[in-house]
Amino acid sequence: MQTEMGHDLHLSGHGSSTGGFYRNVHLEGLSTIDGDVVCEQCTAHGVARMHGNLRADMTAFHGKADVLGDMVTGSAEIHGTIRVSGVCDVAKILRIHGTSRLQGGVRADVLNIHGRTHVGAECVAREVELHGIAQFAQDIRAERMDCSGVLHLGGPCEAESFSCKGQVHSSGLINAERVHIRLHAKSEVQEIGCTELRVERGRGWFARRHKLVVDIIEGDHIYVENVVAKRIRGNRITLGNGVYAERVEYREELNRHHGAKVKEAVQV
Amino acid sequence: MEQELISKKELLDVTGISYGQLYRWKRKDLIPEEWFIRKSTFTGQETFFPREKILTRIEQIKQLKDDLSLDELARRFSPDPAEIALSGEEMVRKGIVSEQSWRVYQLEHPNVAVCSFQETVFASVVHRALASGDVGLDEARSALRALEQSITVFSDLRVRIVCVRKLGVSVWVVQAADGQLVVDPDAKLVFEADVSECIEELKLKLM
Incomplete structure (x- = not known):
């Protein structure tokens, strides 16, 4: 990044600045920045509030951070609470431990989130790893999606591989090459479209109560357990224990566990 | 501008492709989102496509997919500008x-x-x-x-x-x-x- 001025900005205690071009930015304590900041490295401890955009090669926040503009950075490591009102554009890894609200959407290579997160707009990443509670209000596109915990999807989700341990709540389509869901408690998905689907119940005392309620499943190879579905359509379908399906349409093969209930099964 | 529609099931029968392929092509933007038309029928929600457009598109994809990668195909079908002079x-x-x-x-x-x-x-x-x-x-x-x-x-x-x-x-x-x-x-x-x-x-x- 071109920063002609090699000055550092160091704020500690109760500090404020109007922003500008810097090499290193260190914020400690209660800091407010009123304009845009362009720097090589931005580190903040404590409460930081940025009223403009932040552009940095490397960003690290510890504590509470509020960015009211866009955050464009090479890589970011965040511990604590962060809110970004604009777009969050990270060239490499965005790692968040704690609570985050990313209102303007995310673009990243790798997205690694532990804790609670809310993404208010479109999210595009190569790899997404989520642990905890994640909420995506709109579309999400990734090559690999790996989550454990609770996942809320407000829009369609597209991935090459989608795997989830825990709960999924989706009001749109989950479209992936391979979908693997290990159920925990109750999940609800409107539609799944894939090549390979595997839905398994979790382990534990109440595993048989774990359910996935879904409108339509369409895929080539389908294996499901504990699924309540209106329609299941595919080439080879295996219905495991605890499945209830209103209508199953298969092309080649249908295997049914004796604990699976099917109202109507047709070969097409 | 009423257009003739084809249901997803019929489309798969006619073209001989599988659900997985259809969804994969959708994911790669080979088939635009606007062509997925949702309608409720007596069997619940069904997806329909504009007949002419989808059939020619799938024929094209089937012909070209052996020679080109899916990403290249996507670039070809997308209305985004290409770099040419x-x-x-x-x-x-x-x-x-x-x-x-x-x-x-x-x-x-x-x-x-x-x-x-x-x-x-x-x-x-x-x-x-x-x-x-x-x-x-x-x-x-x-x-x-x-x-x-x-x-x-x-x-x-x-x-x-x-x-x-x-x-x-x-x-x-x-x-x-x-x-x-x-x-x-x-x-x-x-x-x-x-x-x-x-x-x-x-x-x-x-x-």
């Missing part, structure tokens, strides 16, 4: 425009020697209009003007251009691709073209 002679040679329509284009832009992607698209639309035989030379020229005006309004080239004629006076209308258009019953819809379709055709000719 073509001279008039090249466009005529590749069959994008006829000599006649290139002359019309030059009347409007006498100094243009090399066309960018967008200019090439517009030239090909003019060519299409002239080739249809329903549009006169002067009208084709004003079509070009209408298109060039419209790009300040529309962010991309997902538009349709329509020529309406009444009592010998013709008017060009550029509208968003999914917009409805109703014309005066006395007027005649002389010509219509989907610019994104022109782009697709153009890309096939170029690559």
Whole structure:
């Protein structure tokens, strides 16, 4: 990044600045920045509030951070609470431990989130790893999606591989090459479209109560357990224990566990 | 503009592709989102497609997928601009425009020697209009003007251009691709073209 001025900005205690071009930015304590900041490295401890955009090669926040503009950075490591009102554009890894609200959407290579997160707009990443509670209000596109915990999807989700341990709540389509869901408690998905689907119940005392309620499943190879579905359509379908399906349409093969209930099964 | 629809199930039967392939192609943007039309039927929600468009698209994909990667195919089908610069002679040679329509284009832009992607698209639309035989030379020229005006309004080239004629006076209308258009019953819809379709055709000719 071109920063002609090699000055550092160091704020500690109760500090404020109007922003500008810097090499290193260190914020400690209660800091407010009123304009845009362009720097090589931005580190903040404590409460930081940025009223403009932040552009940095490397960003690290510890504590509470509020960015009211866009955050464009090479890589970011965040511990604590962060809110970004604009777009969050990270060239490499965005790692968040704690609570985050990313209102303007995310673009990243790798997205690694532990804790609670809310993404208010479109999210595009190569790899997404989520642990905890994640909420995506709109579309999400990734090559690999790996989550454990609770996942809320407000829009369609597209991935090459989608795997989830825990709960999924989706009001749109989950479209992936391979979908693997290990159920925990109750999940609800409107539609799944894939090549390979595997839905398994979790382990534990109440595993048989774990359910996935879904409108339509369409895929080539389908294996499901504990699924309540209106329609299941595919080439080879295996219905495991605890499945209830209103209508199953298969092309080649249908295997049914004796604990699976099917109202109507047709070969097409 | 009622179009004939095909249900997803019928589509798979006719083309012999599987659900996995269909979803994969959708994911790669080979099949645009707008073609997935949801309708409720007595068996619940079903997805339908515009029959003609989806069948030709799937044929194309099946033919090309062995030679090209899916990403390359996606680039070819998307209406996003490609990086090209073509001279008039090249466009005529590749069959994008006829000599006649290139002359019309030059009347409007006498100094243009090399066309960018967008200019090439517009030239090909003019060519299409002239080739249809329903549009006169002067009208084709004003079509070009209408298109060039419209790009300040529309962010991309997902538009349709329509020529309406009444009592010998013709008017060009550029509208968003999914917009409805109703014309005066006395007027005649002389010509219509989907610019994104022109782009697709153009890309096939170029690559």
